[in-house]
Amino acid sequence: MVERSKVRIVIAKPGLDGHDRGAKVVARALRDAGYEVIYTGIRQTPEQIVETVVQEDAAVLGISILSGAHMVLIPKILRMLEERGLKPNEDIVVFVGGIIPPDDAEELKKLGVAEVFGPGTPLSKTIEFVDRAVSKLKRFQESNG
């Protein structure tokens, strides 16, 4: 398993959604599990989120969104990540939390989102997911460096 303290996770809230309790709870849980979590705060633009991921050399991006704007904001973020050379599931794990209808969740997964977590997801599930997903990233493969 990848050493958690060397995995950096950005938790971001795009758009005009100010409900940050969920994001903060997940951020704390990831910290308690031993990860390094960079929390961007609310009202981030896709540009700000992608820049943060780049500057922090994050392996994981968790997007929290409850406002309904996910089908506009998340594809944009994914596109911008690719433009910076960050391919989902190869260079970066992108997961989403919040209020996402199942059909949209399927759509988002086709675009590269690794997992979508709804309200009530046990934190242990999220942590298990992160452990599994990061181990597949190029940067953590044994052959590297």
Place this chain on the structure above:
Amino acid sequence: MDDNIRELVDRLLEGDRRAAARLITLVEEGPSTAREVVEALHPYTGHAYIVGITGLPGSGKSTLLDKLITLARREGLKVGVIAVDPTSPFTGGAILGDRIRMQRHSTDPGVFIRSMATRGSLGGLARATDDAVKVLDAYGCDVIFVETVGVGQTEVDIVKTADTVVLVTVPGLGDDVQAIKAGLMEIADVFVINKADREGVEMTYMEIKMVIEFERERWAKSGWEPPVVSTVAFTLSGVRPLWEAIKKHEEFLKSSGKLMEKRRKRVEEEVKRIAIGKVREAMESRLMDEDISSVVNAVLERRIGPYSAADVLMRKAGISV
């Protein structure tokens, strides 16, 4: 992106942000990768001016920094920021939240902000912070702000890293000013009373002035009496006096030759630290358990004393004294 360090350094020198971010991760990784990166970058460092921002949690460091970044950018300077937060000693994880207050600068190509966790280091900075500063220096930053929590005698790493150390306090701290007194207050170059729109500013101002007066001999010798600056971090004009004080200190250090002195001392300490670390490594890797237990037995049986025992170990490890 491949982790070929030579390639990353070339890209860094061309201004590639991903290369900068990747190199900072590599210096955090461990001593052998750090060595490779630092040796490759070294010829390109030495240009950036380093400002340390320290003080108690809640004193408003990040908000001040947000405005300082704007003021620096207005002068056309390329800015680097390293924000250090503590790693939890229980879980090994960390929440790095300083960036929140500076986020609007994330998309400015002239600003690079990186959060770092202390990862077990006790002096207020991460072991890799100095090396991360070098990456941003080689990247082309004119000024690099290093933000950290500073509380007293233990969190003084910032002094060894920065050219100018800014200590941020808030009014009405009372006992807390007493607590910070030993240690940080003796080495700050600029004192800040932030949230100066609150009550208690005059009293805090006097307390700090008293400490400075107490240390008069030291300041008189160095030629720089630290100013006490009041700031209100909500507005640019409220932070401008701090920016001016920092620039004044830089000017003083440069014109008096003291900047060169400081940097010389910094290099000396760094080289010594690395050398001592390597001796320790050598001893740990070359000595077998039997080597150690045999000298320990000899000491316990009173055949030799502990100093002679240490000599034996050093000989065994191939280190001559």
